[in-house]
Amino acid sequence: MVRLHEISWSEAKALFEKTDVAILPVGSTEQHGPHNPLGTDHLVAEALSKVVGERTGVPVLPIIPVGISEHHRQFPGTLWVPPPIFRDYVKATALAVASHGVTKILIVNGHGGNTAALLETAGELRRDHGVFAAVLMAFPPAMMKLGGGHAGTGETSVNLYFHRHLVNMEKAVDTQQKESLGPLKIEGFNTIGPAQFPWDTIDLTDTGVLGAAGKLIESTKATEELGKSLMEPFIEEVSVFVEELKKADLDSLLSKSHK
Numbered sequence: 001m002v003r004l005h006e007i008s009w010s011e012a013k014a015l016f017e018k019t020d021v022a023i024l025p026v027g028s029t030e031q032h033g034p035h036n037p038l039g040t041d042h043l044v045a046e047a048l049s050k051v052v053g054e055r056t057g058v059p060v061l062p063i064i065p066v067g068i069s070e071h072h073r074q075f076p077g078t079l080w081v082p083p084p085i086f087r088d089y090v091k092a093t094a095l096a097v098a099s100h101g102v103t104k105i106l107i108v109n110g111h112g113g114n115t116a117a118l119l120e121t122a123g124e125l126r127r128d129h130g131v132f133a134a135v136l137m138a139f140p141p142a143m144m145k146l147g148g149g150h151a152g153t154g155e156t157s158v159n160l161y162f163h164r165h166l167v168n169m170e171k172a173v174d175t176q177q178k179e180s181l182g183p184l185k186i187e188g189f190n191t192i193g194p195a196q197f198p199w200d201t202i203d204l205t206d207t208g209v210l211g212a213a214g215k216l217i218e219s220t221k222a223t224e225e226l227g228k229s230l231m232e233p234f235i236e237e238v239s240v241f242v243e244e245l246k247k248a249d250l251d252s253l254l255s256k257s258h259k
């Protein structure tokens with residue numbers, strides 16, 4: 001597996017003559033409960049990128065480790081950048097890679113708060129710059145269904161699978177999310193009555209573990225085995241997608257002109 005920052009420019013020259021696809025891992029540095037590392041979202045994005053890069057021979061670019069996380073700011077250690085800066089940084093990075101001939105990029109994103117900005121950026125790259133970027137969530141959809149949530153059973157299990165030494169299960173706790181903001185009732189993940197509201201994590205949880213109002217989030221049930229069973233089929237699925245991306249003709253992926 002090739003990581004761009006580990007090779008020389010002359011090796012990069014030869015590499016870019018052979019491939020027009022790269023993986024760009026993106027994440028966040030933000031609180032993930034009392035038991036998971038602050039880097040969870042970027043560490044998982046990087047770990048998935050590396051294993052998919054190994055399987056497919058597609059080069060992996062350096063990680064972008066700080067994202068849109070201001071809503072976690074009351075928890076020490078959380079870092080963030082404003083959304084316009086994040087969008088511009090990702091776009092400029094993609095354009096720099098594209099200048100070397102890599103025009104198909106898989107953005108592997110570990111943080112849900114980045115998704116909207118990444119899709120906007122990918123849209124701009126596709127429409128205005130002749131670059132096709134797809135945005136992949138680094139955590140499998142199956143994880144969210146299975147006692148999911150931020151720093152909950154699923155995410156902690158994925159951490160145990162990829163980097164057990166960074167998880168302190170002795171500090172893991174189960175969390176009941178708060179169910180009201182002042183007099184107003186919070187329902188589901190982030191709705192207040194019939195509306196949505198711009199919550200900070202601290203509005204919803206004291207531990208930093210986040211799920212849905214009225215539901216117990218059982219971080220203590222996390223296991224490495226569960227992480228393995230969630231990630232291994234997903235790694236396979238993403239690797240198949242990358243193989244398809246390698247074969248795809250760029251023009252067939254770009255934005256169409258007027259009919």
Ligand SMILES: [Zn+2]
Binds near residue numbers: 032040111
């Ligand atoms: Zn996370």
